[in-house]
Amino acid sequence: MKMAFMVARRLLHAFLLILAVLVLNFLLIHMAPGDPADVIAGEMGGATEEMLADIRENYGLDKPVYVQLGVYLGRALQGDLGQSFFYNAPVLDLVAGRAGATILLVTTALLFAILVGTLLGVLASHKPKGIVSGLVTLISVVGYSAPIFWTGMMLVILFAWVYPIFPIANMYDITKGGGFFSRVIDILYHLVLPAITLGIVYLAQYARLTRASMLEILGSDYIRTARAKGVAEIRVYGHHALRNAILPVVTIAGLQFGSIISGAVLVETVFSWPGLGTLAFDAILARDYPTILGILFFSSVLVIVANLITDFVYRLVDPRIRKEG
Amino acid sequence: MTAVDNGIQIVQSQSPLREAARAFRQSWAGMLGIVILILVILFTFVGPFIYTVDPFEIVWAPLTPPGMSEQAPLGTDYLGRDILAGLIHGGSATIYVGLVAGFITITIGILVGAFAGFYRGAVDELLMRITEFFQVLPALLFAMVLVTLFSPTIYVIAFAIGIVSWPTTARLTRAEFLRIRNLEYVNAARSIGARNQRIIWRVILPNALAPLIVAATLTVGIAILFEAGLSFLGLGDPNVFSWGLMIGAGREYILDGWWVVTLPGFMIFLTVLGFSLVGDGLNDAFNPKLRER
Numbered sequence: 330m331k332m333a334f335m336v337a338r339r340l341l342h343a344f345l346l347i348l349a350v351l352v353l354n355f356l357l358i359h360m361a362p363g364d365p366a367d368v369i370a371g372e373m374g375g376a377t378e379e380m381l382a383d384i385r386e387n388y389g390l391d392k393p394v395y396v397q398l399g400v401y402l403g404r405a406l407q408g409d410l411g412q413s414f415f416y417n418a419p420v421l422d423l424v425a426g427r428a429g430a431t432i433l434l435v436t437t438a439l440l441f442a443i444l445v446g447t448l449l450g451v452l453a454s455h456k457p458k459g460i461v462s463g464l465v466t467l468i469s470v471v472g473y474s475a476p477i478f479w480t481g482m483m484l485v486i487l488f489a490w491v492y493p494i495f496p497i498a499n500m501y502d503i504t505k506g507g508g509f510f511s512r513v514i515d516i517l518y519h520l521v522l523p524a525i526t527l528g529i530v531y532l533a534q535y536a537r538l539t540r541a542s543m544l545e546i547l548g549s550d551y552i553r554t555a556r557a558k559g560v561a562e563i564r565v566y567g568h569h570a571l572r573n574a575i576l577p578v579v580t581i582a583g584l585q586f587g588s589i590i591s592g593a594v595l596v597e598t599v600f601s602w603p604g605l606g607t608l609a610f611d612a613i614l615a616r617d618y619p620t621i622l623g624i625l626f627f628s629s630v631l632v633i634v635a636n637l638i639t640d641f642v643y644r645l646v647d648p649r650i651r652k653e654g
Numbered sequence: 655m656t657a658v659d660n661g662i663q664i665v666q667s668q669s670p671l672r673e674a675a676r677a678f679r680q681s682w683a684g685m686l687g688i689v690i691l692i693l694v695i696l697f698t699f700v701g702p703f704i705y706t707v708d709p710f711e712i713v714w715a716p717l718t719p720p721g722m723s724e725q726a727p728l729g730t731d732y733l734g735r736d737i738l739a740g741l742i743h744g745g746s747a748t749i750y751v752g753l754v755a756g757f758i759t760i761t762i763g764i765l766v767g768a769f770a771g772f773y774r775g776a777v778d779e780l781l782m783r784i785t786e787f788f789q790v791l792p793a794l795l796f797a798m799v800l801v802t803l804f805s806p807t808i809y810v811i812a813f814a815i816g817i818v819s820w821p822t823t824a825r826l827t828r829a830e831f832l833r834i835r836n837l838e839y840v841n842a843a844r845s846i847g848a849r850n851q852r853i854i855w856r857v858i859l860p861n862a863l864a865p866l867i868v869a870a871t872l873t874v875g876i877a878i879l880f881e882a883g884l885s886f887l888g889l890g891d892p893n894v895f896s897w898g899l900m901i902g903a904g905r906e907y908i909l910d911g912w913w914v915v916t917l918p919g920f921m922i923f924l925t926v927l928g929f930s931l932v933g934d935g936l937n938d939a940f941n942p943k944l945r946e947r
Binding site for chain 2 (some may be wrong): 350353361368476485486590592599613618621622624625
């Protein structure tokens with residue numbers, strides 16, 4: 330019962346956030362210089378008087394602002410994010426068609442960062458002044474300060490010139506035939522460089538975080554007890570310490586989902602990965618406002634959903650919170 | 655500090671600021687950061703007076719590699735413009751946008767965080783909901799939308815970066831205010847009848863400054879990365895020569911000439927590295943307890 334109440338409250342909260350993003354989109358359309366109808370049509374210069382009149386009619390632009398807002402929200406909640414005049418397609422279709430690639434890239438990068446990052450962090454905590462610790466510090470300093478698109482381009486140069494092993498552009502090779510299985514392998518092969526580029530920034534952060542919390546936990550009483558009663562060292566690390574040390578990583582990873590999507594925009598542009606980021610890039614070149622706003626909306630929804638999932642995962646790994654409800 | 659005088663140890667007490675300055679000088683990260691920043695600043699702000707080639711001017715054949723021509727010691731870009739001139743002239747805009755955006759970020763963050771942490775209750779609830787909302791928006795996409803809808807001048811860019819980056823600072827400020835607001839010296843100020851505004855800005859804020867200064871330093875670095883990202887996507891100010899603009903323009907030519915994007919990217923990296931190392935050093939200096947780690 331308590332659990333159901335908690336879930337309902339979270340869902341309501343998420344819904345309100347989604348509404349707020351829509352209101353923001355509405356405000357942006359109206360704050361932009363020029364006629365809102367022009368903004369909705371996309372500043373293509375190609376919008377005829379007829380089209381503009383159509384838009385004014387459909388969005389109720391001659392009515393008071395609160396009516397307009399109501400119309401806008403109503404349409405958006407029914408899945409109508411407007412029409413892209415550049416692609417000549419509904420924005421929802423465009424966004425939905427590209428979202429899969431972005432979600433694949435982002436989750437792969439995130440999993441890579443969490444797994445390798447925690448592993449490095451645990452190794453580093455074993456020898457706080459050892460080589461791994463130094464390496465973690467180095468990666469985190471570089472990863473934090475280097476522009477992500479630059480890191481990506483350095484990898485492109487490295488893997489196109491020096492060691493041409495990995496593909497440096499696109500999501501799959503259209504010239505390659507084969508069945509479903511070989512297509513999956515091909516996509517994963519193309520995923521390597523973009524995912525590493527995107528993941529490496531967060532990898533180093535998680536490694537540092539794991540190292541710090543492991544060091545703190547390894548000094549605590551219950552670890553001393555476990556060691557005293559003869560628990561094997563690997564079990565002390567893996568079973569006793571890591572289970573607690575991973576909690577901050579889960580929290581941070583969830584909070585960073587928005588920034589990872591921002592990073593994905595740049596990484597996709599570098600590697601021509603056909604996701605929301607490249608769509609946003611092309612839409613901006615074309616001044617295709619409905620598409621850009623649709624991407625902003627959809628990626629915010631992704632972040633909201635990711636936050637919900639993090640919240641539930643957190644409850645799963647930390648029984649203390651589960652009891653509190 | 656201790657000094658031995660006639661066998662008696664005299665312990666001199668020092669002001670916290672001096673103590674922090676001493677600790678900062680002992681932090682290798684901080685000192686390295688300062689050295690890097692001084693070099694970058696000399697390069698970008700004094701360099702233009704020594705090396706006066708116009709970065710927009712075409713000086714040699716397109717995509718000349720570094721070291722091939724005396725006209726362009728670090729090579730040329732796809733139009734034949736001098737890369738070295740670009741590096742020297744492109745820094746000031748990037749750093750300027752970083753500083754302005756950092757200032758906007760910190761100002762909004764401190765205002766929101768201070769009011770939320772001090773007044774608590776409904777004010778806190780409302781301000782934190784707004785903060786949460788801004789954290790949900792993917793910052794770069796939001797900044798892209800703002801810059802596209804309005805014109806890409808360096809002030810719009812700085813403002814867009816500021817408006818998407820403040821939530822972290824707000825949360826930090828709020829946490830500090832929550833920690834400090836019930837300490838004895840705040841109660842003392844209250845009991846002698848200090849008004850709220852005075853308590854917020856003159857009593858609590860100065861005591862919350864240490865972590866905020868660290869955050870401000872890091873924020874400038876992040877803002878520089880943001881500006882570079884926007885320029886890379888073609889949303890930089892086209893009339894101002896910047897490192898990000900060089901990368902964005904050279905993006906298509908990385909396989910024809912590695913130097914076109916590698917060199918300006920390295921300058922951005924160095925500058926942000928300088929700011930984040932100084933931030934690390936300040937953190938060490940302000941948190942003596944963490945120093946052993």
